[in-house]
Amino acid sequence: MLALTSVWTTVLLAAAVALGPLATDMYLPALPALGEAMAVGTDQVQLTLSVYMAGFALAQLLCGPLADRFGRKPVMIAGFVLFAGASLGCALATNIETLTLCRFLQALGGSTGPVLGRAAIRDIYAPRDAARIMALLASIMALAPAIAPTLGGLMLDTLGWASIFLALAGYALVTTVVVAFGIPEPMKAEYRQPLRLGSLWHNYRSIASDISFLGYTLTNALVFSGLFAFLSGSSFVLIDFLEVSPRHFGLFFAFMVAGYITGNLTAMRLSHRLVPDQLLLRGLGIAAAGGSLMAGLAMAEVFNVWAVIIPQAIFMTGVGMVLPQTMAGALANFPRMAGSASALFGFVQMTVAACVGALVGHLHTGTSLVMASIIAIAALAALVVYLLLVQRFPAPGFEPTAEA
Template identity: 55%
Template sequence: MLRLTSPATVVTLAALTALGPLATDMYLPAMPAMAAALDTGPDQVQLTLSLYMAGFAAAQLFCGPFSDRFGRKPVMIFGFSLFLVASLLCAFAPSIEWLLAGRFLQALGGATGPVLGRAAVRDIYGPIEAGRILSYMASTMSLAPALAPIVGAGLLVFFGWQSIFVLLAFYAAAMLPLLILALPETLPPERRQSIHPQAILANFRRLLGQRTFMGYTLTNAAAFSGLFAYLSGSSFVLIEFLGVSPFQYGLFFSLIVAGFFVGTLLSGRYSHRLGRERLVGLATLVCAAGGCLMAALALSGVFAAWAVVGPHVLFMVGVGVLMPQTMSGALAPNPHCAGAASSLFGFLQMTIAAVVGGAVAQLHDGTSLTMAIVVALGGLLAVASFLGLVRPAERAMALQQTQELKH
């Protein structure tokens, strides 16, 4: 059994958390081929991504509170088992309807990794150090989305799109023994919470009324919506509209992830030096700059791979800084219900992103314009959420602490 504070535990939690991006990113290069194989349109295949996010969001409302009562480990074991079965259903789906059902079940199981991985870090490291650890976890975990589209493209070329879901099933099967035998339980019995519906709803109501929690959550959700708009539309824009190959798409996606990786390293390095509030503020400006640049190029009629990928790399640097810091900021004031806070955080993040992804699919005009405008709006709304909610909440909290010290 691993020690709670060992580096191996952090790596294990990162591997468990990586299930989310793997299930999202590995099949992106195969989406046009899946549409042809299942005799359906791009909007239906893109719906597999939005439905996954919707299921992911819904599952988080339950897995967090259940983990607050029974512990992180048993809930994750159940989730990974469900994900394994659902991945096999996707692999052998005879129609788009079966694939949509499989993706929804995948989401219900896959949600446990990211949600409870975040909560476990908060259990172990506390409110301040959790931001730094989450940043370095994100750096380690960024290998998953960097490699996933390349692996997915290779599997598509040599074995067909079904093999992507078979590999996801194997990943879940490999993680289960590690989860059962090696990972310790991070939530001590004395900190367990009731799962009575009234207790859960009371926690959610308190969190929804907490300006700090909502500020960091909405800032995160806005930036994540810009990222999800790219995930939803980029394969059709780059492969169908701009004519890049699935393998080239995987390489371009690696550049996107490299931007995220740089951002997470900056987040971890400057977490103590600059502080959470300043880091998040700078990151939202970077996201807005990248999104607005992509939109400006599309509105000017510049339709080329570099005009899509280049600005989004900049956007993802901001996302890499912002994601772990906003997660830490939302969970920091809520140690007594970290699971519920992580659940509600993820639910709002994924629900907003799923709506945005559905809009990109429905409004797709065959070019990069719709996607670029939505990415830009995501960056601008992140700035607005930071200025309107996060900064006032942090300033009010700092003032209150100063007054308490004086007295």
Template identity: 55%
Template sequence: MLKLPSSATVLALAAVTALGPLATDMYLPAMPAMADALNTGPDRIQLTLSLYMAGFALAQLLCGPISDRFGRRPVMIAGLSLFLAASLLCAWAPNVEWLLVGRFLQAFGGAAGPVLARAAVRDIHGPIEAGRILSYMASTMALAPALAPVVGAGLLLFFGWESVFVVLALYAAVMLAVLIFMLPEPLAIEQRQSIHPRTILANFRLLLSQRAFLGYTLVNAAAFSGLFAYLSGSSFVLIEYMGVAPTLYGVLFTLIVAGFFVGTLVSGRYSHRLGRDRLITRGTVVCAAGGVIMAGLAAVGIHHPWAVVGPHMVFMLGVGILMPQTMAGALAPNPQCAGAASSLFGFLQMTIAAVVGGLVGQFHDGSSRTMAFTIGLMGLLALTSHWLLVRRQKEA
């Protein structure tokens, strides 16, 4: 068994959390090929991404409160078991309808990892240290989205799109073994909550009444929606519209993740020196700058891969700075219901992102404009949300 306050436990929790970005990023280079193989259009394949986020959001409302009662570990084990089975269903899907069912179930199981890993960090490290630990977890976890499109492109080239989901099932099997045989339960018995619906709703009502919780959550959701708009539209913009090869698409995606990685390192290094809110202010300014630059280049008709990838690297630098700090800020004042707080936080994050991603797919006009304008708008929304809901209240 691992010791709870240890680097090995942080790595294990980061690996479980990585299941989310792996399931969204690994199959991105294969989306156009999947549309051809399943005889459907880009909008239906993009729906697999939005439906995944919708299932992820819905599952989070359940797994957090359940884990507040029964513990983090058993709920994560159940979730990863469902993720494994659903991944195999996706691999063997005979048509797009079955693929949509598989993706929804995959999300429903996979949500337990990221949600409960965040709650476990809050259980183990407390409100102040959690921001720093989450930053370093995000740095470690950044390897997953950096490598996922490259691995996905390689699997597509040599084994077909179905192999992407087989590899995800194998990863889930390894994580299940780690959870079952190595990870102790982080939630103390005396901190466990009732699972009665009245208690769960009371916890959610308490959280929604906290202006800081709403502010941190909306900042995170806006930044994540900008990232998700890129995930939803970039393969069609770069591969179909701009003619980028799937393997080069994976390399360009790695550069974008490098921006996120650098942001998480900055967040962890300066967490104590600058404080949570000053770091988030800097992160939202960087997000807004990257998004507005991308939107401006698209508006004046500059349609080149670097007009998309360059500004989005800047955007992701800001996301890396603010993402772990907003998570810690939302969970910090609520130790008695950290699972419920992580659930509601993730539900709002994923629901808003799923709606934004669906709109990007629905209004895709064959160019980069829809995606770029959406990312610019999300950067400005993140900046405005933090200023109006968190900073102004604390200054007052």
């Protein structure tokens, strides 16, 4: 077993957390092909993405309290085994209804990675240190979406869409072994919570009534929904509208990931000189600028790949600065309920993202305008929530110099 504070523990946690995003990013190039293979429209294919996010959101409300009672590792391992089985079901699906159901089950298992990865970081580190470690974890995780769409596009071209889900099942099984034998249980025994309905209700009510938790969580959810708007619409915009081949889709997607990594690394470097409040303001400003630029170009009918990719890379630079700070800030006040707090945080994040993703699919007109407009609105809304809630009600242990 590795030491909890070892950098390799962070790497292994990142590999576990990446399972959920991989289930989205790897099959993005296959969305148009799935519609053709199953003879359904864009909205029904896109529903497999939104249903995944909805399942992801709901499952977190259960896996967080379970982890607070039984520990992080047992729940994470059980989730990954479920994910592997559901991925196999996706590969064997012959109609959109079966695929959608298996995607929902896949989400139930995959949700354990992000929820319990965040909780484990909070178990191991103090709030300010946790923000830096989450930025490092996010940078490592960003390698997955940088590689996944390209790999998914190659597999689609050579082996067909089912091979993507078979690869996800294999990754889940490997991750199960890694977590089981490579990472110690991070949760302190004295922090275990009783698994009673009254206790769960009390814990969630206590967390949801914390105004600083709401501020960080809503800011995160809105800026994340801008990212998910791109995930929901990018394959239809780039592949169907702008005629990018599935094989090359991931290469353009990598520009977005490069922006995200840049934001993560910038946040890590500046965290020694700036308080999280200052990092959040800068990150949200960059995200709003990128989203507004994309929307402005779309309104001006500038329709080409770079009019989408460059603004999205700018947006993602801001997202890379914002997400680690909001994650750590939301959990800062709950060392004894980190699993439940992470679960409620993730539920809000994924619920908002699922609604936005469904909106992109429903309103899609064949160009980039709808996707770009929603990204811009999400970024600006996140900035407004930050100004109204986070700046006025920062988490005390996370923003020790906020009043100064």
